[in-house]
Amino acid sequence: MGNKAEINPEKELNTEKELITGLGTTSGNMKKTEALLKVEDLSLSFTQYESGLRQTELKVISNLSIQAYKGEILAIVGSSGSGKSLLAHSILGILPSNAKLDGRIEYNGAELTQERKEEMRGKEIALIPQAITYLDPLMKISNQVIGCVEKKNEGLMKKLQREIFQRYTLKPEVERMFPHELSGGMTRRVLVSTAVISSSKLIIADEPTPGLDEKTLNETLSYFKDMADKGCAVILITHDIEAALKISHKIAVFYAGTVLEVANVEDFKNNGENLRHPYTRALWNALPQNKFQAIKGHQPMQDEVIDGCIFYERCSRKKALCAQGLPQLKQVNGGMVRCNNAS
């Protein structure tokens, strides 16, 4: 409860209507000392019935490491089945009971255990989901945004909530409404308010953008940028590389359950020469405004066992070494990459 008071209502609320201006979003006075969230060598597998009574393990995430810093937006980009949503579920501790998690997740310097995840969830760590069914349909908006607070703090919270609603252009009537009375855009703003009022430090947005028209898309993205500017660490999970490029600082590219590359936004330009991994380059060149060029093949299925590099089959520059073991994640040009060819 102590962290609730940390919100400073007088803080400059300058970004409400600010337009997103592409790449020019690096916040200047950022101190990159310690990562707020550190995921190290994470592996996730599910126990499943193969046929009849035999159980097998299905590995969906392997050797995954990422870091999220305060004041930064980290986009996680990948196709469906790359494990990006499962990573979010791992951090929030909402995996099903047949899941097995290995590796280490650190938050604020200490290990994030299941108990700590449950304690932090919805407070320090907030999820902004794609689905609007996330709100309780039988509860008034204001109650959902404020959550349960002690009686003596209620007045204060109410005041704070009004201010936040004003910032996101939500009318005072909204707080007395029920979720079904809200439009899609309003719902999104309410969800954002919920994360802001609980003074979450880490925001995880899971596919918040697909199917939005340009105006709504930019509006939604501006909320995340706003949060990052206030010092939150934002993880934006999406398959839409274009949306990610508009606001993020770093882009982690997921493929078949692991990270292939962590690139800076500035690397995405021209024909992608600055990009470190051929898969990232292919993603970039496949955009309709670029070359609209598709490489052949598919992401391997989860139950396929692959000895070498997981991108081996689709890679145009593979060599003998690539068939032997997954390349290590290494530092290249101010980013990270998992490729034998990169230097």
Added chain:
Amino acid sequence: MHLKGENVSFGYKRNNLILKDVNISLGSGEVLGLIGDSGSGKSTLCKILAGYENKYQGKVTLDEKEIPPKGYNPVQLVFQHPEKAVNPKWRMNDILNEGHFVSQDILEAFGIKNNWLNRWPNELSGGELQRFALARALSPKTRFLIADEITTMVDSITQAQIWNIVLDIVEELNIGVLVVSHDRNLINRLCNDTVYLKDINNT
């Protein structure tokens, strides 16, 4: 051949119309883009054109004739979420061949591997399922394809793969396509022509 919607209006309530007097025309072999804001009634228009929704006012015709409600519909609709377009209790092979027997050439063009055919829908990703949905819809009897945000949920490589194949097939079969998307770049890349569906719609 021409697929035409004339003065199409639709609303759940009488005084609150989602679509009002919309006119749209699509010719064989034509690739037409449809852009509109969220909630402008794009998906409803698609459903009306493909005969999924019949409580509308106005006329939808195929070469001046009404589309018969029974039998194979020459206007096929493919949706944004392929997971909902397949019966979870069917194997992929049965799903694929529900309408017509899909030839090996088309399978190869779509990159559908033969070992996917024995799998259940929940074992495949959205992009993989969408290939099945498209292969199923693109039979020789199909004259028009309505593609309602079909690549919104997939990554850019899969999007480019899917559209490159679809464009090849529709050209070969002389099928007319309505491409619905919020992504202007995609529409510009694919379409000869674009229609804008405004909130209070006059196209």
Added chain:
Amino acid sequence: MSTAVVTVNRGLFRGLNLRQKTLLIIGSTSLLLLGIVVSSVFLGGEPLQTNFGSKNLAPSLEHPFGTDWMGRDMFVRTLEGLGLSILVGGLASTISTVLTVILGLLSSAGKTADSFVSWLVDLFLSIPHLLLIILISIGLGGGATGVIIAVALTHWPSLTRVVRAEIKQLKTQEYIHISRNLGKSKWWIASKHILPHLVPQILLGTILMFPHAILHEASVTFLGFGLSPHEPAIGIILSESMRYLSAGYWWLAFFPGLSLLIVVLAFDMIGENLGKLMNPKNAHE
């Protein structure tokens, strides 16, 4: 948002996974019930002969459930009664299920048919169940046929309601629309798309109908509207034993009653465990 539940594997079946455990429970319970039915067919004869030399004996090794006032072995009588009950229950729930399927499909045929089915369900559910069984049973002249038909004709409404709702929900699915657009007929869609979703529901519903049917048959018989006193039905045994309870012959009611309870719970257990297997939520534990 649910927290991850850790399933603890302990007790009798340690080391087995959920699916093995569930199947084991289902298997052993089914075996017990089958055993009762089979033994009720082959037992009988001598132990059921009137033998006044050994009347009203308390439970012993020779007569585990004791004997009644005519010297008949209560264990054999109880088994016979249970066997009969299970057969009646089985017959009744099978007929009810057939009715459910017919009415469910009828409700999907059109609006008028659907309101008719829904009216019929409401009508049957609005009359007290036991009363309805008694009325039908008497109307058909009583006896075994009367009871079986009465029990069978009154157990379909709740399952029909579930099936009807499921069909309604399925019909809004996109793949059903697509199938229609691919030129498939109503009948084809009903049998290929809708029926596979209903089979597990119906199977489960049938098994869970069993205990209801058995208990209703026993109660109606107990009240004297059901099977004739010559039949070794549980209801008859219980109602006869009532007269001897005050004389201290407790075993006449206790063991048959307990056995009935065990059979009913066994069916419930099978149903519950089958449900667990079919539920996709814990399908992989």
